[in-house]
Amino acid sequence: MTKAILSSYIKKNTFIHKLNPLTKLIFLVAVIITVFAVKSFIYNLIIVLAIIPLAYSAKLLSKVFKPLRYLFIIFIVLYGIQSFLYPEKETILIDFGYGIAIWEEGVLFATIISLRLLAMIVHGYFFVLVTHPGDLVCSLRKIKFPYKFGYIVLSTLQVIPRVASQMETIIDAQKSRGLETKGSIANRLKAYSPLLGPLFLGSVQNVVERTIALESRAFSYETEKTSYRETYVRKKDKIIMASIVVFFTLYGVISWIL
């Protein structure tokens, strides 16, 4: 799953793919701010649904909803708790008697939260799908993001899938020795906890070695760093960035007025 989420850029030749990563980042940030600023259910739903035309034009419609599988449980828990227990109880939707009931306010609240979550996950995942991590870091560096920070982002994106596969190897090895990794969540946590040891120890040694590798590449050499990868902020990027800001500001204002 880590691998699926972190290194999931899919190369395609579409208009959205070719935009500068910063343009896409501004869109993502605008989406997140807006879904929190907007309180109306319909306006948030529209933002969530906006992913459909976007993903369609990036030829990724079949991929973009993949992470929802993992969110399903969260939604169930959210609705389960809020429908019964949300503190502002006024309108009863379904009465089970004995003081147990589903309240309209709770359902509404759960819906708003779910929509916010959904918007963030779906748009966030779409961002990752259409943005090459190398381009992202390159363009961040151009607006003076710290060089080391950029390295951390990139290497994490690349190394975490490695750690995940290392973990799989360890789990397989342990399974063959009879480790139980199925069953209840408590059982699973118990089963996985001994795996953290080898994984962690392995990575301390790895940190030392990778530090050495970095030093041999003159990582801490003090000079104006250059970049092999290039990204450009084109005219269309500037126009789109400006439009995003204007559009989402208006959208927020309208949702408050109407």
Next chain:
Amino acid sequence: MDIVKFKNYSWKYSETDKYVLKNINLTIQQGEFLGIIGNVGSGRSTLCMSLLGLVPHLFYGKTKGELIVDDIVVKKAKISDLSSRVGLVLQSPDTQLTGAGTNVEEELAFGLENLGVPRREIIKKVDSMLKLLNLEQLRNRSPFELSGGQQQKVAIASVFIMEPKILVLDEPTAQLDPLGTEQVFSFIKKLAKKGTTIILNTQKIDYIAEFADRIAVVNKGRVVKVGETREILTNVELLRRNGISPTVFTKLSEELIKNRLYKGELAMTFGDAVKIMKKVKRK
């Protein structure tokens, strides 16, 4: 010209009771290919790490004596002063990739970016390095999806592309299978032809026999002997005393001599062995 000078050099990690490097005196010439051989735990890796200043600047411990690398006194310098002159590659292919490059090209470019080389030059250098080492088919692949041997080649190439004066390789093939080992060594051989000073620590002395100019034998933290490759590798007593097994070809010629099938010099390389076998057959 002497590019590396150890003068009565000693080093102790703060975790070890005894000195791990003891009173080392060793000079290395510019452009030379020096092999380092020795038993397990004899301090060869520590020796390699001191050339980049990791000992004493990354690890804690105590030094005595002096180490001068390319006219820089290591003890007084920073690692970053040395890293533009000395390239070091360790044994594990996995950790020798920095994770800074999303593909092989970028991994190669990373060191040059750090040195502030202009983009146009980087592009040229990356292209010619890929060509030199026949890595062109891999240029757009993720470094993490390559075989161990390919990864180690990329790691070595991405250090070599920075044109360090000294390339230090600490058991670069220890985790590779025979095929990967073969590939990496033939690759190192190519690099050696470019005139860089190469210091290679390896247990695989069959290979070192083929291309080292000189060899240093290390035992319990001391450089026991330094000499011409042939002089060292055919000195079987010296090798055995220091826990090193001679090459198979040397052992073969020893056996022939013992059985009175052959009289003369011990063999060291495959070529030597072939010559001896021809002599034996003629008899």
